[in-house]
Amino acid sequence: MKKLAYEQLIQQLQPFLKSELSAVEKQQLDRMLMQWNDHPSDTESLKNWLQAMTRTPHANLPLPIFKAPLFPLGENVVAVLFSVQDSSRTEGTQQLEVLLRAYFACELLVLELSQNEWLLLLPAPTMYSDGKGMIAGLHSILESEWLGGVRMSVSETFFAAERLPDMVNRLRQTLHAGALFAPQVFVYFAGEYELELWVMQLSEEQRNRLPGFVEWLQMEADAEMVLTLQQFLAHGCSMSETAKALHIHRNTLVYRLDKFKQDSGFDVRTFEHAMHVKLLLIALKLRQHRQLAQPPNLQR
Template identity: 30%
Template sequence: MEIKKLKQQVEGIIGTSITESTWDVQVWRESVEASGIAGNGPVRKDGRVVWLWNTKADAVQVLETDVGQVTDAEALLIQLLLSAARDQRSQTFPLKQDDESRSIQLGEWLLERMSRHEVNLSVPAAFPIKSRLKGHMLPFLLSWDHAGQGQTVSFAKLHKLLRSYFGGDIVLVPLKEEWLILLGEELLANLREESEEAAETERDMLGALCQGLYELITNEWVGGIHIAVGNALVEERELTSAALALRQTMTLGRIFNVANKIHLPWELKLEQLVYSIPENERLHFIEETGDHAKVFEDEETLTTLETFFELDCNVSETAKRLYIHRNTLLYRIDKFKQETGLDVRTFHDAVLVKLELLLYKVTKTR
C-alpha cells in the first residue's frame, strides 16, 4: 500500500490532517528510547504524535500530527493499521525478485549519499548485497533518455543482457534514470585475456567494451543511451565517489561532445578543467580574447574546427573526414582567420581557439 493512500486512511480515522516526513534513523531511535515505548511507536515528541511507516538504511519515513488531535486509543489503532500495511507490503516482493530489491536498496542508499556528497562510507553491513561487493570493481554508468518513448527497462532483462555480454556475474544498481554497473576484477582480467589485440592498451579495451555495450543495448531498447566508464578500479567504500565521478564524466560528455554517446574520462581532462572555471573568470577570458560566439554558431565552421582538432590539426586527414577538397578546407581556415585574427594551423592560436570553443559550449548550456 502506498503511503499516500495510508495517509488518507489515517486522516479519515482521526478527522484531521497529518504530515508525511523523513527522520534521521538515529534521531528516531533516540526518540523511541526517550519515550520508553517498545516496538515502532507511536512516539510522542515536541507536542507531536509520530508513527513509523518505513525504515531505510539511515532514515525513516513517518506520519505525524499534533498530540491534541488524537486520543491514546486512536494513536494505537493507527499504529496497528500501519504495522499491518507494512507486513502486507513486505509480502508483495516474491523471492525471485530478491536480487532486484537488494539492488534497489543499495541504489537508494547511494543516491542519498550522493545528494549529500558523503563519500568513503561503507555499505551498511545489514544490506544483503554487501557480500557481493568484494575486492576491486570497475564501474560503468548507463544513462537513458527514454522519456516519451513509452517503454521501461526491466531490471531482469538488462541484468541478463549484461551477464551475457561480460561473460559472468555483475552487480547492477538502479539510480533513477541511470544504472550503475559493477564489474569484478576477476571478470575484467578474463576480458583482458580475450582481447583481440594483445598490444591493445587498457583504455582501448575499455573503450571497445563501452562501444560493444552501446551497440548491444541499442538493439534491444529505443532511446538516447549514454555510457561512461570509471577511470580506475574501486572498492566497496568508494562506490559513492565513483558514482559521482561517473556522473561528472557523463555531464561533461553531454556538454562538450554532444554527438558522442560514449564518454571516457581520460578524453575529457581539458573539458573538466574548463568546466571548473568560475563563470566570472570564463567571461573575463572571453572578453580578453574576443567573443567569437557568432562565428561558432555557424555549423559548418564549428564542424570544421572540431574535426580539425580531433585529427591533430592534420589538413589532409581533416579534408578526407569531411569529404571535401583540401583547398576547400584551407579556404575555410583562412576565412576563420580573417573573421577572428586566429590561425588554427599555428600551435598558439589552435590552443586559444580550442579553449574558446569549450568555453562557448559551457556558456551555451548554462
C-alpha cells in the first residue's frame, strides 16, 4: 500500500471535518496512519495467523482484522495444499498464481505457507462438476508448466472462517500419509487415508500389539506377495480386477491367495481378514519407513 503523507491526507479530509483537528487528535490520527501503513497486507495477515494456528497445538488466536472483506473467509471453499520436494526447480509463487488463475478463471487465493508449501482456496462451486478430473488436470498442468514434481492434497467443501486451520492440518496429514503409503500417486483426497492416519497415530508399542504377523510378513512375504495383497485390497477384494491390474491369470491369483492363507492363516477373501491384513500392511509399511512415520502435526 502506498504511504500517504499525513499532510496530504489532512488536506483531503478537511472538507469533511466539522472543525480543525486538535493537536491530540492529529497525534492520534498520525499514530493510526503509521500503524495502518506498517500493517501487513490482508493476505499476509491471514497467512501469519494460519501459520501460528497450525504450528502451535491447541492455539486459539482470534482472526486478524482485515482492511477489506477477504475472499474465502465468508464462503464455502475447497482447499488444495501443494507441496514440492525442491522449490528451486519451480517457477515461484507468482507464476503458480498465474497458472491457477488461468486454469480456474475465478476468484481464488494462494498463500505461500512455507518455501515448499502452498495453499489454494477456491470457491466450492468451481469443483462441482468433475472435481477429480479438474484436479488431475491441474496436477498435470503444474507439472508441465510450473515444472516441478508436485504432490497435492484436496479438501472436501468447508466453511473457511470456521475450519481453515483444522483443514490445513488435515491436508498436511493427508499429504504425508499419501506420500508414505502411495508414493507413486500424487493427488490425495482428504478422507481417503483415514485408516492409515489412524495407524500412524498409534505408538510403536500399540502397533506391535496389533494381533497378527507383522514380523512374519516382514520376514517371509516376498515383494510379489505384498504387492498382490495391496492390489487385492485396493481393488475392493475383486478377483477379476486384481488379476487384471497385476496382469496375471485369475488362477495365479487364486493360487497366491491360497498360499497366503496356508502360510498366514488369513483368508483375505473374507471381509474380517481383509481388514485385518490391511491394518497389518499399513503397520508393516510404517516399520519399513520409520524415519518418515511421524506426520508433521497430528493435532486436529
